Amino acid sequence: MTLHAIEVFRDLEDGDIRFLKDLEKASKRFKWVPEDRLSIITEMPLQDARYRLSRLNEFELVERGVSKYAGYKILPSGFDVLAIWDLVNQDVLEAFGKALGVGKEADIYDALTPSEETVAVKFNRLGLTFTSVKKKRSYEPEREWIDASKSAAKKEFRVLKKIHPEVSVPEPVAQNRHVLVTGLIEGDELANVADIDLPEPVLDEILANVLDAYKLGVIHGDLSEHNVIIKPDGVVLIIDWPQWVSTNHDEANELLERDVNNILKYFRRKFGIERDLNETLKEIKS
CATH class of the missing domain: 3.30.200.20 (Phosphorylase Kinase; domain 1)
Structure with missing residues (x-):
């Protein structure tokens, strides 16, 4: 769906985007925005509103549905287009x-x-x-x-x-x-790296980043070998942070322990490196 939005957004007109944004606002009130309300919502003559709907439907950015009434909703590709449009126009x-x-x-x-x-x-x-x-x-x-x-x-x-x-x-x-x-995120997931010449310094670097984040009041919340990237220069990059929590969160200790345990288990299984979980947690919290 993303690729579709990338392909079509350059073909859209300003009027298409204005209409789509009005439909987006109306979607906060309606699951399906009533067809007979679109002219009022968009402040367009009915003929113009139908023209815009026809174009957006042709570009597969909106969907028409009929149950108790005929209505429209924005498809995922429509939201993609709106975000792309704004990011392009914001330079x-x-x-x-x-x-x-x-x-x-x-x-x-x-x-x-x-x-x-x-x-x-x-x-x-x-x-x-x-x-x-x-x-x-x-x-x-x-x-x-x-x-x-x-x-x-x-x-x-x-x-x-x-x-x-x-x-x-x-x-x-x-x-x-x-x-x-x-x-830009360049490199390979730790999980996909077949071998590391010196794995222990890599483990140390990951834990150092966990420590630095903790000092700033942040816990990743979903850390594993799948969201640690080894960059081409060997530097560690930690990605995918939408599940982060504050160190004041009710489950902060449990989430930190899970994050650290995931990493220690991976290095133990993959490289035979033994680290004590409790000692490692103590070092991070100290």
């Missing part, structure tokens, strides 16, 4: 490149800024897998995937600004709706 993004990763919870692409710097663009997609989020994480009680994804993007952007550059994380660049823009 954050200039052009998109290749997909860096497509998963259940996010699609990530590289892109160029107007100054020709390469950045990573993360489209959060938390969908149905996010239904139990209120039981596990400190998110507002959102219902729709877009609201949950916006919350995740805002939360991750906020923590990256808080801990970068003291902690080795992607540099925060911008956030719009469910989309997060950061410095």
Whole structure:
């Protein structure tokens, strides 16, 4: 879906975007925005509103539904287009490149800024897998995937600004709706690195970053070998922070212990390195 939005947004007119933004606002009140209200909501003559709907439907950015009444809702690609449009017009993004990763919870692409710097663009997609989020994480009680994804993007952007550059994380660049823009993420997941010549210093570097984040009042909350990146120069980069919690959180100790234990277990299993969990936690908290 992200690729579709990237392909079509240059073909859209200002009027399409204005209409789509009005539909976005109305979506906060209606699951399906009534067709007969769209002219009033958008302050457009009915004929013009129908023209815009026809174009947006042709671009597969909105969907029409009929139950008790005929109505429209924005598709995920429509929200993608709105975020891309704003980021381009705010001079954050200039052009998109290749997909860096497509998963259940996010699609990530590289892109160029107007100054020709390469950045990573993360489209959060938390969908149905996010239904139990209120039981596990400190998110507002959102219902729709877009609201949950916006919350995740805002939360991750906020923590990256808080801990970068003291902690080795992607540099925060911008956030719009469910989309997060950061410095380019280059390297391989620790889980995918077949061998490391000197694994112990890598473990030390990961734990040092956990310590630095803790000193700043932050716990990752979902740390594992899958969100530790080994960059081409060997430096560790820790990614995927939307589940972070404050060190004052009710479950802070449990989450910190889980984070550290995940890393220690991986290095024990993969490289035969033994570290005592309790001693490591004591060092981080001291």
